[in-house]
Amino acid sequence: MRISKKNSVKIDIIHDYANINHYRFKIIKNNGFNHKYFDMKKLLRILNNKYYKLILFIDLPKNKHTFIPYLYLLNKYNKCKYRIFYANHLLPTSNGSIPIYNLMLKKNYFNNFNFLYILEYDNECKKILVPNNKLILRNFAVDTYYYSPQKIKNEGYIFSAGDAHRDYNILIKAMGKQYKLKIYMNNFLPIDILKNYPNVELINLSKNIFNLKDAILKSNLVVLPVPVKCRNLTYGNSIAFISMALGKIVLCPDNIYYRRYIQDGYNGFLYKRLDEKEIKNKILEIMNISDVLSRKIEKNARKTIVEKASNYSIVKEIFDVYIK
Numbered sequence: 493m494r495i496s497k498k499n500s501v502k503i504d505i506i507h508d509y510a511n512i513n514h515y516r517f518k519i520i521k522n523n524g525f526n527h528k529y530f531d532m533k534k535l536l537r538i539l540n541n542k543y544y545k546l547i548l549f550i551d552l553p554k555n556k557h558t559f560i561p562y563l564y565l566l567n568k569y570n571k572c573k574y575r576i577f578y579a580n581h582l583l584p585t586s587n588g589s590i591p592i593y594n595l596m597l598k599k600n601y602f603n604n605f606n607f608l609y610i611l612e613y614d615n616e617c618k619k620i621l622v623p624n625n626k627l628i629l630r631n632f633a634v635d636t637y638y639y640s641p642q643k644i645k646n647e648g649y650i651f652s653a654g655d656a657h658r659d660y661n662i663l664i665k666a667m668g669k670q671y672k673l674k675i676y677m678n679n680f681l682p683i684d685i686l687k688n689y690p691n692v693e694l695i696n697l698s699k700n701i702f703n704l705k706d707a708i709l710k711s712n713l714v715v716l717p718v719p720v721k722c723r724n725l726t727y728g729n730s731i732a733f734i735s736m737a738l739g740k741i742v743l744c745p746d747n748i749y750y751r752r753y754i755q756d757g758y759n760g761f762l763y764k765r766l767d768e769k770e771i772k773n774k775i776l777e778i779m780n781i782s783d784v785l786s787r788k789i790e791k792n793a794r795k796t797i798v799e800k801a802s803n804y805s806i807v808k809e810i811f812d813v814y815i816k
Contacts, residue, residue, distance in 0.1 A: 501811075501815060504525050504527070504542070504544075505525070505526045505527065506527050506529055506535070506561065506565075507526070507527070507528060507529070508528065508529050508553065508555050508557075508558045525538065529557075529558055529561050532560060532561060532564070535561055539569070539571075541571055542571060543571045543572070544571060544572045544573070545572075545573050545574065545814060545815055546572075546573065546574045546575075546576060546810075546814045546815060547565055547569070547572050547574070547575050547576070548576050548578055548810070549562070549565075549566065549575065549576065549577045549578065549605070550578050550580055551578070551579060551580050551581055552583075552584070552590050552592050552593055552596075553592060554590055556591065559591075559592050559595075562592065563592075563601065566601060566604050566605070567601065567604055573814075574606045574607075574814045575604065575605050575606055576605060576606060576607050576608075576609065576810065576814065577602070577605045577607070577608040577609065578609045578810075579608070579609060579610050579611055579614070581611075582611055582614050582616065582724075583610070583614055583616035583617060583620075584616070585616065597619055597620070600621055602620045602621070602622050603621065603622045603626075605622075605626065606626070607626050607627075607628055608620070608622065608626055608627055608628065609628050609630050609806070609810075610627060610628070610629055610630070611629070611630060611631075611632055611726075612629045612630065612631060612632075612726075613724050613725060613726045613749070615723075615724070617629075630806060631800075631801060632726060632729050632730065632733065632801060633733075633801045633802055633803035633805070633806055634730070634733045634734050634737050634797065634801060634802070634803060635737075635802075635803055636737045636797060636798050636802040636803070636804065637804070638705075639705065639734050639737040639738050640737070640738070641709075641738055641739035641790075641794060642709055642738075644706065644709045644710060645710065646710060646711070646712055647672075647710045647711070647712075648671075648672070648712045649671065649672035649673060649674050649710070649711055649712060650667060650671050650672070650673045650674070650711065650712065650713050650714075650715055650775070651673075651674050651675075651676075651707060651708055651711035651713070651714045651715070651735075652673070652674075652675050652676075652714065652715050652716065652717065652731075653675065653676035653677065653697060653704065653731045654676075654677065654697070654716070654727075654728060654730075654731055655677050655678050655679050655697075656718075656727055656728075657718045657719060657722055657724075657727045657728075658677070658716075658717055658718060658728075659717045659718070659719070659766060660675060660677075660681060660685075660717060661681075661685065662717055662766060662767065662768055662771060663715055663717040663771060664685060664689050664692055665768050666768045666769075666770075666771035666772040666775060667771075667772070667775060668772075669689060669690075669691050671691065671775075671779070672691045672692075672693070673689075673691060673692045673693070674693045674695065674707060674711065675692065675693070675694050675695065676695050676696075676697040676700065676704060676707065677694065677695075677696075677697050678696060678697050678698055680694075681694060695707070704734075705734075705738065708731075708734065708735050708738050708740055709738055709740070711740060712741075712779070713740070713741050713742075713743065713775070713778055713779065714731065714732070714735040714740050714741070714742045714743070715742075715743045715771070715775070716728035716731060716732055716742065716743065716744050716745070717766060717771065718744075718745055718766065719745065719766050720745040720746055720747050720763070720764065720765060720766060721747065725745075725747045725748060725749035725750075726749055728744065728745075729749070729750075732744050732750070732760075733753075733797055733801050735793075736753075736759070736760065736793035736794060736796060736797045737793075737794060737797040737798070737801075737802075738794070739790040739791065739793060739794040740790060740793065741760060741761065741778060741786065741789055741790060741793065742754070742760045742761070742793065743760070743761045743762070743763060743771075743774055743775070743778065744760065744761075744762055744763075745762065745763060745766065746762035746763060746764050750762060752800075753796055753797075753800060753801065754796075757789070758789065758792055759789060759792035759793045759795070759796045760789065760793055761774055761777070761778055
């Protein structure tokens with residue numbers, strides 16, 4: 493983010509998305525540049541020694557060809573006042589899934605950021621050796637502009653998504669064959685489950701990420717089958733919050749984290765135990781509520797996320813602190 497000669501804020505975006513018309517760029521009212529990175533020479537030519545009040549690093553790059561510009565902007569580009577790391581997801585575990593993470597830990601490059609916005613409940617942040625006053629723990633938030641309710645035909649199915657700590661066997665057995673279930677995931681379920689439950693449809697999450705919003709909008713209920721007690725109480729919150737922002741009813745675990753956002757029967761529903769009987773009873777309860785109550789709960793769900801978990805409040809904070 494830079495200030496022009498006319499004292500207006502310009503946002504320059506450097507990315508590695510396959511398509512420069514990526515949906516997130518379409519909603520940015522911006523008079524800066526959008527640059528898909530190819531090589532350093534072209535990047536340096538575009539930067540042209542521009543002075544930035546803030547360079548915001550969103551997550552860590554997964555593609556190896558973008559490690560060089562990422563590290564260059566962090567460690568060597570000196571035309572900048574603030575460098576902020578903004579974790580939009582949990583940090584990767586140091587098992588090599590994102591190689592640059594191990595490199596940054598080893599070289600202590602995280603210390604070159606002025607501040608790091610890390611998600612609360614992210615235990616990986618303990619491995620980052622920076623002064624405590626640089627770490628800012630934030631709540632998870634979603635884009636409540638992009639994830640807004642839309643008039644779209646409800647197809648009546650139950651929806652779920654994600655892989656981490658999901659117990660889809662319990663959800664499938666609890667639901668039985670009474671309702672259609674659509675699951676977006678990257679792992680695979682046992683073949684016998686799919687044979688016995690033809691009403692279950694599996695869709696690859698990574699390959700269909702841009703269809704996720706419509707899939708949630710067309711559902712009647714979103715269920716997150718994760719343990720009530722587990723190492724990280726936030727499992728499933730991204731799908732839950734996106735669904736609530738879209739004005740959908742969710743069923744989530746009844747733990748101290750989700751109770752901050754969901755009041756059972758007011759803006760969503762909570763289950764006490766992740767077992768077949770409990771999930772079945774809650775699904776039947778939700779699917780049989782009146783249309784009037786359903787619309788009220790959906791409206792309250794959206795209102796809760798806008799007030800408590802919208803990333804626009806975090807963006808405003810960053811803008812107010814580092815740009816103004």
